[in-house]
Amino acid sequence: MKLTRQQLLLGVLILIGIVRVGDWVLQSLIQGPLQERKARTAQLQKDIRSREKQLADLRAAGGRIDSWLRQSLPADAETARTAYRSWLLGLLRKTQMTDAVVDSGSPGSRRLRNGSVLYRSLPFTLRARGSLPQFNNFLFQFTRAGLLHQITNFSLTPAGGTAIFDVSVSIDTVLLPTRKGNELNSQPGTLPALATVADYASIASQNIFAVGLNTVDPLKHTFVSAITFSNGQPLVWITEQLSDRVTRTGPGESFSTAAMSGFIVEVRAQEVVVESSGRRLLLSLGSPLSEAKPLTP
Secondary structure, X not given: OOOOHHHHHHHHHHHHHHHHHHHHHHHHHHHHHHHHHHHHHHHHHHHHHHHHHHHHHHHHHHHHHHHHHHHOEOXXXXXXXXXXXXXXXXXXXXXXXXXXXXXXXXXXXXXXXXXXXEEEEEEEEEEEEEEHHHHHHHHHHHHHEXXXXXXXXXXXXXXXXXXXXXXXXXXXXEEOOOOOOOOOOOOEOOOOOOOOHHHHHHHHHHOOOOOOOOOOOHHHHEEEEEEEEEOXXXXXXXXXXXXXXXXXXXXXXXXXXXXXXXXXXXXXXXXXXXXXXXXXXXXXXXXXXXXXXXXXX
């Protein structure tokens, strides 16, 4: 039977309709759900990765908080003031800096919106005298200490045209309110990057302040030049060769030279006991101050 033109067109239209219906069924009932499932799976995987990152960040933050608590100064401001001041003076003695004075200011606090204290800060200022290598060593030991503190400012002023500097350092410290105990952390921190102070010796050896300065160590040119007696009272003569200056002082009296400042504790026949920067030193008659021997308390 021969199909008419209308029948052919109708057949084509029916075929197109079947194809469209089949495509709709494929897209709506098969591929659509598959794509939605893939999208949900991808979103779930993204959410899982995000949650895993959050958990990792929380674990890392927890570790940092534990580390900060260890490195914090004691929560009580007066306890922290006493402990940190003692630590600073000990560090200055260890690095052989002299004429040390440590002061502290009033504590401040950072609060949350609900009024609770997030942390407290306690400022310190130290003044001392020393050479560039000694100050370099101080900076290394300070940075290496596992404490929540930082230097906010420092200045170096040449002392009388010598290689010795008057040093002034401003420091901020942190006190966390949940910190337990009254002792400072004794474990070293992760800074500085290099392991030993010798790795930083080149900084001091460059001596960028040396223009116009005499690099002679005044300790090697300052002597106890004489011990005399007047009316039974001893008198100590201290001579500074670099400036031809002579200081005369007695027991219980203070003295100040470019090399060292302190006070006389005891005068013996050939020796003098002085106290400088919290240390007692034995000076021998005729010997430079660089050969002073430390005395145990």
